[in-house]
Amino acid sequence: xxxxxxxxxxVICKSGTSVKIECRSLDFQATTMxxxxxxxxxxxxxxxxxxxxxxxxxxxxxxxDKFLINHASLTLSTLTVTSAHPEDSxxxxxxxxxxxxxxxxxxxxxxxxxxx
Amino acid sequence: xxxxxxxxxxxxLQEGANSTLRCNFSDSVNNLQWFHQxxxxxxxxxxxxxxxxxxxxxxxxxxxxxxRYSLLYISSSQTTDSGVYFCAVEELTFxxxxxxxxxx
Numbered sequence: 447x448x449x450x451x452x453x454x455x456x457v458i459c460k461s462g463t464s465v466k467i468e469c470r471s472l473d474f475q476a477t478t479m480x481x482x483x484x485x486x487x488x489x490x491x492x493x494x495x496x497x498x499x500x501x502x503x504x505x506x507x508x509x510x511d512k513f514l515i516n517h518a519s520l521t522l523s524t525l526t527v528t529s530a531h532p533e534d535s536x537x538x539x540x541x542x543x544x545x546x547x548x549x550x551x552x553x554x555x556x557x558x559x560x561x562x
Numbered sequence: 563x564x565x566x567x568x569x570x571x572x573x574x575l576q577e578g579a580n581s582t583l584r585c586n587f588s589d590s591v592n593n594l595q596w597f598h599q600x601x602x603x604x605x606x607x608x609x610x611x612x613x614x615x616x617x618x619x620x621x622x623x624x625x626x627x628x629x630r631y632s633l634l635y636i637s638s639s640q641t642t643d644s645g646v647y648f649c650a651v652e653e654l655t656f657x658x659x660x661x662x663x664x665x666x
Contacts, residue, residue, distance in 0.1 A: 489657065489658055491656070492654050492655070492656075
């Protein structure tokens with residue numbers, strides 16, 4: 447089946463550091479990728495949607511200068527949390543699908559980000 | 563935006579029992595999916611089901627689009643079914659989730 451690889455799985459770093467999270471589709475072309483954030487015991491909240499070669503579309507309330515998303519190829523999208531602070535600590539999950547909104551989403555295993 | 567509510571919020575089952583999880587949504591949708599998040603946070607796509615009924619092993623799902631709800635059936639539950647079940651509509655909005663624990 448379709449595989450999405452997300453790295454790193456866990457990051458612990460100091461406040462003010464920028465952190466990059468990678469999301470790769472290993473065996474299919476991911477024309478669309480999604481980035482979600484999940485707080486403990488809560489549902490997933492969509493942060494942004496990105497189509498290959500286009501700028502990401504951010505959801506309301508998500509700072510695009512804080513959460514930089516790049517989707518430069520059909521197999522790779524990155525999320526960079528710039529100048530991270532403790533309130534950015536969360537579980538970040540990417541997903542990817544091939545062309546067509548009726549295609550299933552395949553998820554990475556998530557990145558647990560802890561900012562000290 | 564569309565509101566997505568799931569029920570029950572929590573469910574405890576004895577192994578072997580059957581259960582039904584419900585997802586209500588506030589507007590018509592073109593895309594509805596069910597996911598399982600295991601205790602380690604990994605999400606697995608269970609069904610893409612904007613309408614109709616599908617079955618996959620012990621799991622099946624039915625969406626009645628005209629009445630704006632979807633049901634996920636789990637039969638002969640196993641401890642490995644534990645975790646959180648989410649429905650999501652239009653790829654953008656996840657429901658509130660049902661936390662399921664299956665006990666021996």
